[in-house]
Amino acid sequence: MAKATKKQALGRGLSALLNDPENDIKSVSDKNADKVIGNVVELDINSIEVNPFQPRSNFNDETLEELASSIRELGIIQPITVRKLDFNKFQLVSGERRFRASKLVGLETIPAYIRIANDQESLEMALVENIQRQDLDPIEIALSYQRLIDEIQITQEKLSDRVGKKRSTITNYLRLLKLDPIIQTGMRDGFISMGHGRALINIDKKKEQIAIYEKVVSNGLSVRATEQLVKARKEPQSNGSDKKKSTSDVPEFVSNSLDSIKERLATKVDITTSKNGKGKIVIPFHSEEDFKRIKKLLTGE
Template identity: 50%
Template structure:
């Protein structure tokens, strides 16, 4: 096995494997992986390749309180820029929380890494974390593929994930930004989002997305809607609090009839099931058109 293949396989095993492989590149990089240094926080700059764009301030303050009480359990990892300056590779939450806790120094592993290696380390460490939202993971995969000039297959080998997993995450980035934000904010699940991807119309995607939130559609219900309205028009059914009480079956009837007649349709019913269906028309000509379709 050549050196290139060894390096690729180590990346798939995580950040520690990357650092271990890199330390063999030359004599100057041979630093004891079990030793740490206490480095002044003022000498450490943030990682410019950090793929995570948002940090929860409340959770950072909670971590700061924990650090004040028990200290740093896991050292951060930095690279040395010059005699007095370091740059963060991994551990940005611990780094930020230590500042909040008014610490002067922080324990750190010191490594030597070029910009590409820095990027790979930051991305791979973030991908392997469990608290990332699906869009952050997808963006990390996208950056790793684009900026490190990898194929999806090579990317899957580096991070130790199936290629289909990477493909499914990347597909989430094709969704409208409104839906991506909903996924970030946990308004919908990844299962909902993956079902929406199969719908060709962006308008339909947005309308169904809004109905997921307002009507509480399950993933299975959205999967059924994605089949029904992949290429046909979908009209949002949420109009008032009353419409929230409609079951999925009633919602589907509204969609089917509305699309068949190209008119707004409303259903009202009581607990016993008795009710009425209202079909809206614009004028006499529109009414005649609807009657013709119904074939009365």
């Protein structure tokens, strides 16, 4: 506790340097800049504005309340990071959840690392730092990658080095932005996973994407089942000759229903018939989970 008190006292001492209008620190070469820039300073919370470059747009009220409760009991364990804009005016670079929770608690000051950065540097710091977080949803990460590419004019190759991710990983995230906005929202809200989204990308038409998405959500389909559903939907488009051959061997009342059965079960279905009109339906499954899913669709159990 003594160490924490000493550190806070030091932060308050440094804050006095920032409250001297005659020696306002505007660059790293200014007097006393080395004592403030890169150090933790206790700042007036009302002197800090939120970061317009913040990639996160969803802040869960419940988790904010939990963080506020922790701050109320233990204080700020990890300082936020800000950049200096003007005299006694700062902007968040990272730590918006801690900043918001501190305001909920009613704190008047907050410990902060001080940085000097222009808009582009601030954008890059905010995006790169937030990409490293574990609690961003896949669309937030994809949007962050896209903003870095567009606004900082960086290639996927260089971005890979900058954020420490494989280029293929970055490409997979960026492809999610090709999904219909309704599906992107579903992913952000947790109705489907990134794996579901990657399967749905293989459907080019947005209306068909949404149709399959609705089946996935309503039936609680796994990623594997979604992949099978997408494959079944694409088969008639990519292999029309096979479809013509198979349907010519079965009665019309069977061939007319084949596609709807495939879509309902989200898997490939094989049908064979004899000349007297009898036949059989073969439904493959790929795992115990897949078998139970098909059983539930067929029996309701």
